[in-house]
Amino acid sequence: MENKVVIIGAGPAGLSAAITLAEKNIAVLVIDEYLYPGGRLLGQLYEESPGKWWNGIDESKRLFERAKALNVELLLQTSVSDLEKIEQEWIVHTNKGVFRTRQLLLATGAAESPFPIPGWTLPGVMSVGAAQVMTNVHRVKPGKRGVIIGVNVLSSAIAMELQIAGVQVAAITLPAVNLLTKDSGNPIEVMNSLLHVSHMAPSPLVKIGSKFMKNEFMKKLGITFYPKNGVKMWDIPIMLRKAVVEIVGKDQVEGVVIATVNTDGSIVPGSEKRIKADFVCIAGGLYPLAELASLAGCPFHYIEQLGGFIPLHNEQMETNLDGLHVAGNITGIEGAKVALAQGKVAALTIAHKLGTSTTQQEIQRAIEDVETTRANAHIQFHPEVLTGRQQLKKIWAESLPQVTN
Incomplete structure (x- = not known):
């Protein structure tokens, strides 16, 4: 033809x-x-x-x-x-x-280009784009309470969409640093991407604070004193000082193990903590x-x-x-x-x-x-x-x- x-x-x-x-x-x-x-x-x-x-x-x-x-x-x-x-x-x-x-x-x-994390083959782990299509196109909730791994423009926008649909996002957090997540697990690098969606946040504090993060010194200072439990945007904790080290569950996702990270992304020993979730989204970018x-x-x-x-x-x-x-x-x-x-x-x-x-x-x-x-x-x-x-x-x-x- x-x-x-x-x-x-x-x-x-x-x-x-x-x-x-x-x-x-x-x-x-x-x-x-x-x-x-x-x-x-x-x-x-x-x-x-x-x-x-x-x-x-x-x-x-x-x-x-x-x-x-x-x-x-x-x-x-x-x-x-x-x-x-x-x-x-x-x-x-x-x-x-x-x-x-x-x-x-x-x-x-x-x-999408997802990154591997221990436990990522469990049922309930998906790309963040898959969660978006399930929710906005097929009108099927990916779960009741989820964790998004990867802080970037795409994950931030989709997290807001999930919240609108009545899906709880427990946190958006970093992946643990490895050869494939070198930049996406580094708090300084990640802050750059987050600043580009700060105008979408309903919080005046976030909007005003982002204006002071225009140079590397202020970014390093901001990361150093960044709250360990995150700053909320759309009522979702954005955790730049926490990273997921493992996705856990027996037959399906039951939660994630997160740990505190230093300003270079390295794990703080003994800081591991478990968060409950029934689905996990991996946001490695496009x-x-x-x-x-x-x-x-x-x-x-x-x-x-x-x-x-x-x-x-x-x-x-x-x-x-x-x-x-x-x-x-x-x-x-x-x-x-x-x-x-x-x-x-x-x-x-x-x-x-x-x-x-x-x-x-x-x-x-x-x-x-x-x-x-x-x-x-x-x-x-x-x-x-x-x-x-x-x-x-x-x-x-x-x-x-x-x-x-």
């Missing part, structure tokens, strides 16, 4: 791109492996400002209805197993057939889900500020492979609104290549909208995301053939 444009991923970037292309009278096929369109939008629910809520399910429905009205074809519960380029066409192999296109957009999003870009032969670069290995691409969302484009969290870990804006850029770039009336000025305005959306993002997953974007931009420029006179 041949379509003018194939989009892999029905999250915010993919749906936004599909709508933009369909509005240009370009036929579109969107492929996604999940039951519903929306991607990570489906689990999101948070208050952007007093009385103003961002509801991912509502946003997903709005995008889906708009796409259907424009005759966008969606293939859900469809997994992609391989990509290959034959002459001028991209061949997309799926469990529902093979599709061909000259213009392919990868909007595959992100995946990384770009870019395996399909790798299969396609796209070069990658590791950029920590963007969440890991990123397929090489430019501001127009083009890769260096003809006809292959990327948008959303595959390009770096950011919020849904940035993904929506990137999807539009990718679509306009594709539309221009297909000979529509789309102008370079229109594409440039969309690129500027991405930058504005990024600057105004309610949740920033990495404090140095702009540095990461600039680094990628430099790498792209250096990869271009040099023109000599």
Whole structure:
């Protein structure tokens, strides 16, 4: 089957791109492996400002209805197993057939990267994203009382969502330091991520206190005198001086063993204590889900500020492979609104290549909208995301053939 444009991923970037292309009278096929369109939008629910809520399910429905009205074809519960380029066409192999296109957009999003902890194979241990989907999408509580291991932007936001759903979060705490949790178990490193969600806290003390933590000296001072039992945000103790050393239980999760940690993350001997819980969430952060870009032969670069290995691409969302484009969290870990804006850029770039009336000025305005959306993002997953974007931009420029006179 041949379509003018194939989009892999029905999250915010993919749906936004599909709508933009369909509005240009370009036929579109969107492929996604999940039951519903929306991607990570489906689990999101948070208050952007007093009385103003961002509801991912509502946003997903709005995008889906708009796409259907424009005759966008969606293939859900469809997994992609391989990509290959034959002459001028991209061949997309799926469990529902093979599709061909000259213009392919990868909007595959992100995946979670949990870290191992003794006892993590017990029933009741899950990623924090799984708890979010269970609660906000399927309306099933993951348990009555849980502990979240890993203090970061994602875990903080989801903890608030769990509380709204009537699920008690006993604590958000650090993992014990090992080779895989070196940064996420270090109180100083973790404080940086926590400061970026302090504006979401209802506590004026937390909001005001965060303003004093702008330099390393104040951060070290703050960690040194940080209360051992944590500071509460949304009535949840955020424990930067405690770490989970073990998840315990016989046939399922019954609790965790936590210990006090020094400012460098090392365990204070003899400080172990057990906390009751019937579920545990591990929050190791997100990384770009870019395996399909790798299969396609796209070069990658590791950029920590963007969440890991990123397929090489430019501001127009083009890769260096003809006809292959990327948008959303595959390009770096950011919020849904940035993904929506990137999807539009990718679509306009594709539309221009297909000979529509789309102008370079229109594409440039969309690129500027991405930058504005990024600057105004309610949740920033990495404090140095702009540095990461600039680094990628430099790498792209250096990869271009040099023109000599």
